[in-house]
Amino acid sequence: MSPKFSRKFFLKTGLFSGAATLLGSLFSGLGQKDQPTYNGEQSPKTAAQNKGHGAMTTMGQVDHQRNGFDPHQMLTDWDTGNVSTLPNGQTLREYEISAIDKEIEIAPGIFFPAWTYNGRVPGPTLRCTEGDRIRIHFINAGSHAHTIHFHGIHSSSMDGIPGTGPGMIGPAESFTYEFDAAPFGCHLYHCHSTPLKRHIHKGLYGAFIVDPDPERHPEYEDTARSRLLGTKENERWQEFIIVMNGFDTNFDNDNEVYAANTVAFAYQHKPIKVQHDQPIRVYLINITEFDPINSFHLHANFFDFYDHGTTLTPTNENIDTVMMCQAQRGILEFSFEDFEPGKYMFHAHQSEFAELGWMSFFDVVNKDAEISV
Amino acid sequence: MSDKITQRLPKWTWLILPVVLLLGSIALFFATNPLEPLGVQAPPIEEVTVERTVLDEEGIHLTVRVNGSEPVKIAQVLVDDAYWEFTQTPKGSLSRLSTAKIDIPYPWVRHELHEIKLITSTGATFSHTIEIAEPTPAWSLQRVGAYILLGIYIGVIPVGLGLLFYPYLKTLGSKGLNFLLTLTIGLLAYLFIDTLQEGFEISQQTAGVFSGNLLVWLTTGIAFLIIFAVGRRGGQAPEGLSLATYLAFGIGLHNLGEGLAVGAAMASGEAALGSFLVVGFTLHNLTEGIGIAAPLLSRKTSFGTFVNLTLLAGLPAAAGTLIGAFSYAPHWGAILFAIGAGAILQVIVEVGVFLTKNAPSKSWFTVPNLTGFVLGVAIMYGTALLVAV
Numbered sequence: 001m002s003p004k005f006s007r008k009f010f011l012k013t014g015l016f017s018g019a020a021t022l023l024g025s026l027f028s029g030l031g032q033k034d035q036p037t038y039n040g041e042q043s044p045k046t047a048a049q050n051k052g053h054g055a056m057t058t059m060g061q062v063d064h065q066r067n068g069f070d071p072h073q074m075l076t077d078w079d080t081g082n083v084s085t086l087p088n089g090q091t092l093r094e095y096e097i098s099a100i101d102k103e104i105e106i107a108p109g110i111f112f113p114a115w116t117y118n119g120r121v122p123g124p125t126l127r128c129t130e131g132d133r134i135r136i137h138f139i140n141a142g143s144h145a146h147t148i149h150f151h152g153i154h155s156s157s158m159d160g161i162p163g164t165g166p167g168m169i170g171p172a173e174s175f176t177y178e179f180d181a182a183p184f185g186c187h188l189y190h191c192h193s194t195p196l197k198r199h200i201h202k203g204l205y206g207a208f209i210v211d212p213d214p215e216r217h218p219e220y221e222d223t224a225r226s227r228l229l230g231t232k233e234n235e236r237w238q239e240f241i242i243v244m245n246g247f248d249t250n251f252d253n254d255n256e257v258y259a260a261n262t263v264a265f266a267y268q269h270k271p272i273k274v275q276h277d278q279p280i281r282v283y284l285i286n287i288t289e290f291d292p293i294n295s296f297h298l299h300a301n302f303f304d305f306y307d308h309g310t311t312l313t314p315t316n317e318n319i320d321t322v323m324m325c326q327a328q329r330g331i332l333e334f335s336f337e338d339f340e341p342g343k344y345m346f347h348a349h350q351s352e353f354a355e356l357g358w359m360s361f362f363d364v365v366n367k368d369a370e371i372s373v
Numbered sequence: 374m375s376d377k378i379t380q381r382l383p384k385w386t387w388l389i390l391p392v393v394l395l396l397g398s399i400a401l402f403f404a405t406n407p408l409e410p411l412g413v414q415a416p417p418i419e420e421v422t423v424e425r426t427v428l429d430e431e432g433i434h435l436t437v438r439v440n441g442s443e444p445v446k447i448a449q450v451l452v453d454d455a456y457w458e459f460t461q462t463p464k465g466s467l468s469r470l471s472t473a474k475i476d477i478p479y480p481w482v483r484h485e486l487h488e489i490k491l492i493t494s495t496g497a498t499f500s501h502t503i504e505i506a507e508p509t510p511a512w513s514l515q516r517v518g519a520y521i522l523l524g525i526y527i528g529v530i531p532v533g534l535g536l537l538f539y540p541y542l543k544t545l546g547s548k549g550l551n552f553l554l555t556l557t558i559g560l561l562a563y564l565f566i567d568t569l570q571e572g573f574e575i576s577q578q579t580a581g582v583f584s585g586n587l588l589v590w591l592t593t594g595i596a597f598l599i600i601f602a603v604g605r606r607g608g609q610a611p612e613g614l615s616l617a618t619y620l621a622f623g624i625g626l627h628n629l630g631e632g633l634a635v636g637a638a639m640a641s642g643e644a645a646l647g648s649f650l651v652v653g654f655t656l657h658n659l660t661e662g663i664g665i666a667a668p669l670l671s672r673k674t675s676f677g678t679f680v681n682l683t684l685l686a687g688l689p690a691a692a693g694t695l696i697g698a699f700s701y702a703p704h705w706g707a708i709l710f711a712i713g714a715g716a717i718l719q720v721i722v723e724v725g726v727f728l729t730k731n732a733p734s735k736s737w738f739t740v741p742n743l744t745g746f747v748l749g750v751a752i753m754y755g756t757a758l759l760v761a762v
Contacts, residue, residue, distance in 0.1 A: 352454050
C-alpha cells in the first residue's frame with residue numbers, strides 16, 4: 001500500500017498535512033506497543049524473507065503409556081497366537097480379540113474417541129503361516145455391534161459381515177471365527193458393521209500377515225523361507241508393519257490427522273532405527289477412510305513391491321513410490337547397504353497427508369549401533 | 374397477617390432474602406446434581422473465535438477468544454492443512470471468555486490466501502481465513518499521517534464542500550428548504566440502513582457469546598434514546614444550529630464507522646483503495662454537507678460555525694481509519710456502528726419533526742417532499758456504487 005501514500009501524495013495535499021501531523025502526534029500514543037515497527041515507508045518484509053520459518057510439525061508429546069501402545073513397539077509386534085497342533089497335524093493358532101471403546105491420543109493433545117481391537121489402533125498384528133487353522137475368539141466389549149471381517153479365503157458364514165453367519169455381534173456378545181490361513185500375503189482385518197465408514201475410521205482394523213509355507217513353493221523356497229517368521233533366513237531381515245490411517249477428529253467426513261500407525265509424526269519425532277547391512281521388509285496396509293488413495297514414498301532409495309504380498313516375485317521392481325486404494329496392501333523390500341548413515345525420509349506423497357502427520361524417517365546406522373525400536 | 378410480618382421486618386430483608394435464596398438454590402443444584410436422571414453427559418461445547426490477525430516478518434499472530442462449558446485446550450495449529458509450530462500466551466487451558474495470543478512462525482505468502490485451523494483437545498476444529506495476506510501496518514508517524522489524511526479525504530473535505538453550497542441554497546426560499554430537508558431525510562435513511570448493515574456484518578465476526586446481532590439492535594436503540602433525550606432536554610425539539618449540530622454528530626459517527634471499514638479493509642489488504650475510490654467517497658459524502666446545511670437556511674450562520682460543523686461531521690472518519698487500520702476487536706466495531714445507527718435515527722426523527730413544523734400547509738406528504746426523499750436515497754445509492762469495496 002505504500003506507493004499510494006508516497007512523498008508526492010503528501011506534498012500534493014500540503015494543505016492538510018500540517019493538520020495530519022498534528023493529529024498523528026495525538027494518536028501516536030495508542031496502538032500496540034509490542035509490535036515491531038518497519039523502517040519508515042520501506043516495504044515491509046514478509047515472514048518468508050526473514051527469520052519466521054518455523055517447522056511443519058505438531059507441538060508436544062503423545063503419552064504412549066496412557067494410550068497403552070507405542071507406535072515404535074507396534075512396528076515389530078507380531079502376534080502369533082496360542083499355538084497347538086490339531087489331531088490331523090495342522091497347526092492351530094488361537095487369538096482372543098475384544099472390541100473396546102477407548103479414547104486415544106492421536107497427536108499431541110488431540111484425543112479421539114476410538115473403537116479399538118484389544119485397546120490399540122491398529123489392532124494386534126496377527127501373523128501365521130499359510131495352511132494354519134486360525135481361531136479368533138471375538139468378544140464385543142464395546143457399545144456398538146461389531147464384527148471382524150478378514151481379507152483372505154474363508155466360508156460365507158465366517159465372512160464377518162451383517163447378514164451372513166452370526167452377522168453383527170452385539171455388545172456383550174461373542175463369536176468365534178475359524179478358517180484356514182490362505183492365501184499367503186499381507187492382509188488385513190476390519191469391522192464390517194454398518195455404517196461401515198464410521199466403524200472403520202473409528203479404528204477397528206489391523207494387519208493379518210500370512211507367511212508362505214516354503215514346502216508349498218519349491219521353486220521359490222529360499223524366498224518363501226526368508227518371509228517365514230522364525231527361520232534363520234528371516235532373522236536377517238528387518239521387518240516392520242506400517243498401517244496408513246487417518247482420523248476425522250471433528251466428524252465432518254474429512255481427516256484432520258494422517259499417520260503411519262496412528263500417531264501423527266511419530267517416526268518424524270523419533271526415526272525408525274535400521275541397520276545399513278540388513279535388508280528391510282515393510283508390510284504396508286492402507287486403511288485410510290474418506291480419501292480415495294494413500295501412498296508411500298521412500299527417499300534416496302528404491303524398493304521392490306509385492307502387491308498384496310501374494311506372490312514371491314515382485315509385481316513392481318525398482319520403484320520409489322507406491323499408491324494404494326483403501327484396503328490395498330503389499331510388501332516393500334529394500335536395503336540401505338552402502339548408503340551413508342543418517343536420516344532417510346519416507347511419507348505419503350500426497351503432500352497434504354504428509355503435512356497432516358504421515359511423515360517419517362528411517363535412521364540408518366552402522367552395525368555397531370544397536371537396534372532400539 | 375403476612376402484611377404485618379413484611380412491615381415489621383426491616384426493609385433491606387427483602388433485598389437480602391432473594392439473593393440468599395438464589396445462592397442457596399444454586400448451591401443445592403450443584404450439590405445434588407438433579408439433572409443426573411436425564412443422563413446428560415455430552416462432550417464439552419467449545420468455541421474459538423479469532424478476533425485479530427497480525428502478519429509480520431515473524432509470521433502470523435492471532436488473538437483468539439474461547440468460550441465453552443469447560444476450559445478449552447488448543448492442542449495443535451494447522452496452517453493451510455499442515456501442522457505447524459506455534460506458541461500460545463498464556464499457555465495451557467483457556468477459561469471461558471478469556472483470550473490468548475497464538476504466534477505461528479509461518480512463511481506466509483504475500484497477496485495469497487491462508488487458512489488457519491485450530492484443533493482443540495477434543496478434536497474440534499475452528500477455522501480462520503486470511504483472505505489476502507498483507508503485512509499488518511505497524512505504528513509509524515508517517516503511516517498514521519497517511520491514514521488521517523485518508524480520513525480527511527473521505528470525511529472532512531466532502532462535508533466542507535457540501536456546506537459550501539450554503540449561500541446558494543439560501544436563495545431557494547422556503548420551498549427549497551423543504552425539498553432539501555426531505556432530501557436530507559432520504560440521505561439519512563440510506564445512512565441508517567447502511568450503518569446498521571455494516572454493524573451486522575461485523576457482528577458476524579464476534580465470538581458467539583456476545584450475541585452480535587442483539588448487541589447491534591440494543592446499542593442502536595439505547596444510543597437513539599440517549600441522544601434523543603439529550604436533544605430534547607430543554608423540553609422541545611432541536612432546531613436551527615442545534616439541529617444542524619445533531620446532524621453533524623450523527624453523520625460524524627457514521628463517518629467514523631465508514632473510516633473504520635475503509636481502514637480495516639486497507640490494512641488487511643482486502644481493498645486496493647485507489648484514488649478513484651477516494652474520489653468516490655468524496656462525492657458520496659458531499660451530500661452529507663448539504664444535509665447539515667439545510668436546517669441553517671433560515672438563520673444567519675458564521676464561518677466559524679461551518680468549520681466546527683465540518684470537523685464534527687468529517688473528522689471522525691480520520692479516527693475511524695486509524696482505529697480500523699491498527700487495532701480493534703470486532704465486538705467494539707459492532708458497537709461503534711450501532712451507536713452511529715442510533716445517532717442517525719435520532720436526526721431522522723428530529724429533521725422529520727422540523728419538516729412537519731415548517732410545512733407551509735398541514736399536509737407535508739407532498740410530491741416535492743417525496744421527490745426530495747427519493748432523490749436523497751438515490752444519490753446516496755448511486756454514489757455508493759463508486760465505493761463498493
